Structure formats: C-alpha cells, structure tokens
Amino acid sequence: MKKLNFLILFLLAGTVSFAQTWSLDKAHSNLGFSVSHLMVSEVDGSFKNFDAKITSSKEDFTDAVIDFTAEVASISTDNEQRDGHLKGADFFDAQKFEKITFKSKSIKKLDAKKYKVIGDLTMHGVTKQVELDVTFGGTAVHPYNKKTIAGFKVGGIIKRSDFGVGASTSSAVVGDEVTLNAKTEFAKD
Template sequence: MATTKWSLDLSHSELGFKIKHLMISNVTGKFSKFDAEAETEGDDFSNAKVVADIDVASINTNNEQRDEHLRNADFFASDAHPNMKFVSTKVERVDEDTFKLHGDLTIKDTTKPVTLAVEHNGIATDPWGNVKAGFSISGKINRKDWGINYNAALETGGVMLGEELKIQGEVQLVKQA
C-alpha cells in the first residue's frame, strides 16, 4: 500500500494546556503557532508516523505579563529553545477509533517519552475536495521532568503551580496529493 502524507490544517486545529494555580483552579493556555505532519499507509492511522513542532513564543494565556514570564528562563527559555518537538515512536490501537500515541517530547533540550490518548474522529472531504482527518488529543506530563521547576511557596502552605500539565488538542490533517 502507498504511503500517504498528511499536513496540519492550522486554521482548524488548536493545541492547549491546563495547570493548577494556587491549587484551587486551573489556568489554561494555548500555542497559536505549531505544525504537524503524519505518514500513514493509505488512510489507516494505526501505524502513523507523526512529527509536531510547537513555537514556544506563541504561548497565550490571555495575560501578556504571564506569557512573557513563561517565555523566559524560569519556564521555556524561548530565546534559547524556540521550539518544542514531538516525534512518535509507536501507535497502539485501543479500539476502532482510539489510539495511544507514544513518542518523544523535547522541551529545552530535554527529551522524554510521553503517551497521548488520541481519538480519531473520522475522515471527510471538504467542499473544495480536500480530504481531512480529525483527531482529539489529550495527555498529562510532569513539567519538572523537562526542567521547568519554577514555583513559589504560598503563605498559607502549598505552592503556586501544580507539577502536572494537562495537554489537549483538536487537530485536522489534510491529505497531500
């Protein structure tokens, strides 16, 4: 079977995250600039090879002061490390439309394995004849595994930021001719 290449439809995709703040609520954010590619056998994503590249400076939490802090050395050090990268290593089928996507995530020159839950929402052709595949992606990482250790102790006990970062994404890929 022929190899099929898929590229990201950024205008119909989003990549976000959540982290505990003051241990009482979640702060959400997103990356507005990222790219992804996949290679499959035909339209079968069960053995897909996936690569994603995220522009760290495109972080947006709806607070410019916080976003600038997230870009500096306390967090992502975006000047020295402008991109995060995910490269898949294996796809594991859970059921007809659900997969575990295993891969290596690189943040600030540290690469660690991660597993993401992926729901394949189907394949459709848009009004202009483009074949698209849709996915919902979720996962959790511990930010300290990538050297993102910044925190502040609270007077009442506890810390300002949780260690667990929840990842969520909605992705549309476009089949390439």
C-alpha cells in the same frame, strides 16, 4: 518471460501500500494546555504557532508517524505579563529553547476510534518519552477544496518538572502536572 515479470510486478503492486502525507489545517486546529494555580483553580493556555505532519499508508493510521513542532514564543494564556514570564528563563526560556517537538515511535489501536500514541517529546532541551490518548474523528471529503480530511483529539498529562520547566517554582504555586489537549484537522496532500 516479459509476461511473467509484468505479472509479478502487478501482483506486488497490489500488496504494497504507499505512504500518504497529511498536513495540519491550522485554521481548524488548536493546541492547548491547562495547569493548576495555587492548588485551587486551573489556568488555560495555548500555543498559537504550531505545525504537524502525519505519514501513514493505512487508512486507520495504525502505522502513522507523527511529527509536531510548536514555537515556544507563541505561548498565550491571555495575560501579557504571565506570558512574558512563561517565555523567560524561569520557565520555557524561549530565546534558548525556541521549539517544542514531538515524534511518534508507536501507535496502538484500542478500538475503532481510540489510540495510544507513544513518542519523544522535547521541551526545554530535554527529551522524554510520553504517552498520549488520541481519538480519531474519522475522515471526510472537504466540500470546497475536495481534499480528504481527518480529525483527531489528542490529550495527555506530562510533568513540567520532567523537562526542567519552572524548576524554581513550587508545584503549590503552579502545578507540576500539565494537561495537554489538542483538536486537529489534517488534509491529505
């Protein structure tokens, strides 16, 4: 009987995969955005303080759960006056709404490197479902720390009006559509 129980456990262990956690390598990642200004140009910005984790048991990340957080007060457009305005009550209201969060709900693999990720984005106290395009750069072993790393590019378009950000500012001044773009590297824990 003991041999049979051991055999069953051994066979089950071969079919069960265990989730792996991947942590963001902040030194090799960035989170940016761009938005139109006066309908003729684009202004770029970024969030300097952000973090993310991926939990996945599959090598191709098709079962991944992605958790992301950015500190609103870390917004930067390389213009101190504009950054102060964006942090204020007219836009993000960083004192009241300190974080932007994203939690994935589903991932669809389109081809070897392309994915659609659907999840809940919370910003300015409003949660909306968004769809993001993800390009998987692959995995490698870091030559110095010997950890397995993975790279991803993430992009998408959201409407600031959906989240009440800059509600009193005309889209002719600051565009309603905001293009998100992130380049990230994760290390397997």
